[in-house]
Amino acid sequence: MEIDQLKDIVTEADRAEGETIEAFKRRSLEPYPDPDEWLENNVITTNIDKLLNWARRSTIFPVVCFPACCAFEYIASNASRFDLSRFGMEIIRASPRQADLMITAGTLTWKLAPAVRRIYDQMAEPRWVIAMGACGISGGIFRSSYNVVPGYNRVVPVDVYVPGCPPRPEALIYGINLLQKKIARMHTKIEIPRPPMPGRMAAGK
Amino acid sequence: MTVTLSGNDLARTIGARLPQAVVEANDRWVLVRRESIAQFANFLKNTPELSFDYLNYVTAVDYHDYFELVYQFTALKDNRQVVVKTRCPRNDATVPSITPVYRGADLQEREVFDLMGIKFEGHPNLKRIFLWEGFQGYPLRKDYL
Numbered sequence: 001m002e003i004d005q006l007k008d009i010v011t012e013a014d015r016a017e018g019e020t021i022e023a024f025k026r027r028s029l030e031p032y033p034d035p036d037e038w039l040e041n042n043v044i045t046t047n048i049d050k051l052l053n054w055a056r057r058s059t060i061f062p063v064v065c066f067p068a069c070c071a072f073e074y075i076a077s078n079a080s081r082f083d084l085s086r087f088g089m090e091i092i093r094a095s096p097r098q099a100d101l102m103i104t105a106g107t108l109t110w111k112l113a114p115a116v117r118r119i120y121d122q123m124a125e126p127r128w129v130i131a132m133g134a135c136g137i138s139g140g141i142f143r144s145s146y147n148v149v150p151g152y153n154r155v156v157p158v159d160v161y162v163p164g165c166p167p168r169p170e171a172l173i174y175g176i177n178l179l180q181k182k183i184a185r186m187h188t189k190i191e192i193p194r195p196p197m198p199g200r201m202a203a204g205k
Numbered sequence: 206m207t208v209t210l211s212g213n214d215l216a217r218t219i220g221a222r223l224p225q226a227v228v229e230a231n232d233r234w235v236l237v238r239r240e241s242i243a244q245f246a247n248f249l250k251n252t253p254e255l256s257f258d259y260l261n262y263v264t265a266v267d268y269h270d271y272f273e274l275v276y277q278f279t280a281l282k283d284n285r286q287v288v289v290k291t292r293c294p295r296n297d298a299t300v301p302s303i304t305p306v307y308r309g310a311d312l313q314e315r316e317v318f319d320l321m322g323i324k325f326e327g328h329p330n331l332k333r334i335f336l337w338e339g340f341q342g343y344p345l346r347k348d349y350l
Contacts (some may be wrong), residue, residue, distance in 0.1 A: 111335070111336070146344040146349070146350070147340075147344070
């Protein structure tokens with residue numbers, strides 16, 4: 001296609017759009033200034049524990065580990081009536097790498113136990129476990145069965161136990177709130193990596 | 206609605222072809238000698254006037270003195286069903302497999318083998334299905350634990 005023909009294709013509307021954008025660009029040479037008083041409002045002095053614990057407890061993402069019927073109470077907790085997202089933990093992660101919390105909603109059999117342990121091992125630290133329901137706590141009514149794990153605490157360390165068969169969504173939400181209080185008391189040890197000093201052995205190594 | 210074929214009628218039909226296969230029959234089920242069960246199943250499936258082409262289930266019951274295996278077959282063409290049973294003693298829990306006749310029996314016979322400890326002779330792949338290798342005992346037996 002020749003250039004002359006192309007000129008005819010460019011319409012008045014195209015030219016108007018180009019002029020608008022050019023004028024906008026000329027007006028936008030400088031950014032809007034940030035107000036100086038922002039500094040007074042935005043700088044908070046705190047310690048690293050409070051900051052980290054606030055971040056950790058405010059976005060707890062549960063991993064998918066729902067082997068049995070307690071899962072429905074969990075789903076109800078997540079849905080609009082009880083609305084777990086009010087507390088910042090509504091996003092269920094299918095990948096344990098992106099999750100902090102394992103809610104063990106259901107009976108665990110020994111055949112499934114290695115898979116649950118594997119999911120737990122794949123979760124990034126720090127990680128927490130809520131044993132939900134009678135089966136999660138102790139095996140429940142299936143405790144004496146030949147292939148039921150009598151409580152998730154045989155397989156993974158549990159932080160909060162939520163009793164019930166199944167627990168009401170309010171109970172689960174209360175359990176998660178308890179976990180948040182527990183997280184708020186956590187102490188983080190910060191280890192600053194130091195480069196090895198030449199000619200000197202690192203202490204204790 | 207599926208009509209139950211009387212066990213007496215079935216026993217009469219089959220008794221002419223497989224004498225001594227049927228031990229007992231009533232209007233609800235047929236009890237077959239365990240040596241004849243595979244032959245019996247083959248007969249149920251491949252006789253044109255019966256043509257029980259669908260196996261509903263294979264399951265086993267522990268009656269303390271003996272195990273009883275229960276099979277239910279359905280003829281989809283005639284919408285009829287029949288229940289066939291066979292028994293094996295507790296100290297010799299072995300029954301011929303009907304998997305070569307009905308492929309649908311494969312997993313269910315493995316389940317019975319796994320949980321009830323009954324061996325199916327002639328099964329192509331008789332290994333555990335629910336429990337893991339190394340599990341001791343047969344959990345659905347009455348004397349377990």
